[in-house]
Amino acid sequence: MRVLVTGGAGYIGSHTVKELLARGHWPVTVDNLVEGHRAAVTGGGFVEGDIEDAALVRRTLRDERIEAVLHFAASCSVGESVADPAKYYRNNLRASVGLLEAMREEGVRRIIFSSTCATYGDPVATPITEDHPQSPVNPYGETKLAFERALRDYGAAYGIRSTSLRYFNAAGADAGGALGEDHRPESHLIPIVLSVALGRRREVHVFGDDYPTPDGSCIRDYIHVTDLSQAHILALEVLDAGPAFRAFNLGTGKGYSVLEVIRMAETTTGRKIPFSIAGRRSGDPPVLVAGSARVRGDLGWTPRYPDLAPILETAWAWHRAHPDGYGGADR
Numbered sequence: 001m002r003v004l005v006t007g008g009a010g011y012i013g014s015h016t017v018k019e020l021l022a023r024g025h026w027p028v029t030v031d032n033l034v035e036g037h038r039a040a041v042t043g044g045g046f047v048e049g050d051i052e053d054a055a056l057v058r059r060t061l062r063d064e065r066i067e068a069v070l071h072f073a074a075s076c077s078v079g080e081s082v083a084d085p086a087k088y089y090r091n092n093l094r095a096s097v098g099l100l101e102a103m104r105e106e107g108v109r110r111i112i113f114s115s116t117c118a119t120y121g122d123p124v125a126t127p128i129t130e131d132h133p134q135s136p137v138n139p140y141g142e143t144k145l146a147f148e149r150a151l152r153d154y155g156a157a158y159g160i161r162s163t164s165l166r167y168f169n170a171a172g173a174d175a176g177g178a179l180g181e182d183h184r185p186e187s188h189l190i191p192i193v194l195s196v197a198l199g200r201r202r203e204v205h206v207f208g209d210d211y212p213t214p215d216g217s218c219i220r221d222y223i224h225v226t227d228l229s230q231a232h233i234l235a236l237e238v239l240d241a242g243p244a245f246r247a248f249n250l251g252t253g254k255g256y257s258v259l260e261v262i263r264m265a266e267t268t269t270g271r272k273i274p275f276s277i278a279g280r281r282s283g284d285p286p287v288l289v290a291g292s293a294r295v296r297g298d299l300g301w302t303p304r305y306p307d308l309a310p311i312l313e314t315a316w317a318w319h320r321a322h323p324d325g326y327g328g329a330d331r
Helices: 011-022 054-063 078-083 087-105 139-158 188-195 225-237 258-269 293-299 310-320
Strands: 004-007 026-031 046-050 068-071 110-116 161-167 170-171 204-207 222-224 243-248 275-276
Touching: 004 011, 011 026, 011 068, 011 225, 026 054, 054 087, 068 087, 068 225, 078 087, 078 139, 110 139, 110 222, 110 225, 139 161, 139 243, 161 225, 170 225, 188 204, 188 258, 188 310, 204 258, 222 225, 222 293, 222 310, 225 243, 225 293, 243 293, 258 310
Parallel strands: 004 026, 004 068, 026 046, 068 110, 110 161, 161 243, 170 222, 204 275
Antiparallel strands: none
């Protein structure tokens, strides 16, 4: 299948491009390289540009004979979304609806959407299943939920088939060593923790130690980025069967607190990782752990990395080999 990958130079998108190629599909990445890295795109076609450029998107869909879209392009920091919601409504909602319009005009009727567990908000039950109420507590989650609703409506009205994959916390790196996690600025816990282990940061800031959890720090479900990528491809390959819109959680069902992550990283790296306690971040629920029975049953998905320790090992191998990430010249 010929697949447009928006945000394919980013962390999850680039790993998925690699998996698409391995499965015999032809990915065409569209990325503006504001947050992605050209060096992370390991094959397929590449178009530098923004999905807000409707003419560019339509032309790419048409010229590349695109049959389906994997949509990763988005802004993804909870804290930033609270401080600058306009950016999130522009990047995550307006641009995404524009992508749907381009697909409709060019007759492309398949899309897999990179969504998030942030659409659920503060959990009323754990683990969180797909039937859990969706009540986001930050603009990041609100914009992702709004686009999920758009997908439902476009499916009913225009026949666009879609699957929304609600991630928990993506982590780890390509086991082959070619790809890893490099955000600028970095806001994700595991690369920050490993940066401290490498001596490139002084300490980890733990945002809150007074949550209703065993050690007072937030608990999250960490899923390996390659397991995420494989779920996208499984969802794509069965998209023409079943209902017009489906949603799946992607997580391992195991939760680890921030302090547990730091201790496990110390074991993985063999290095002391200093930390300090800071105030809570606005919009952070105390516990987010996935119920993933639906994706396992419906798609036959099974994570290769069901525990945090091997996820940390792949991340550590990449960060140790690439202390400067992808470098600065490829943007």
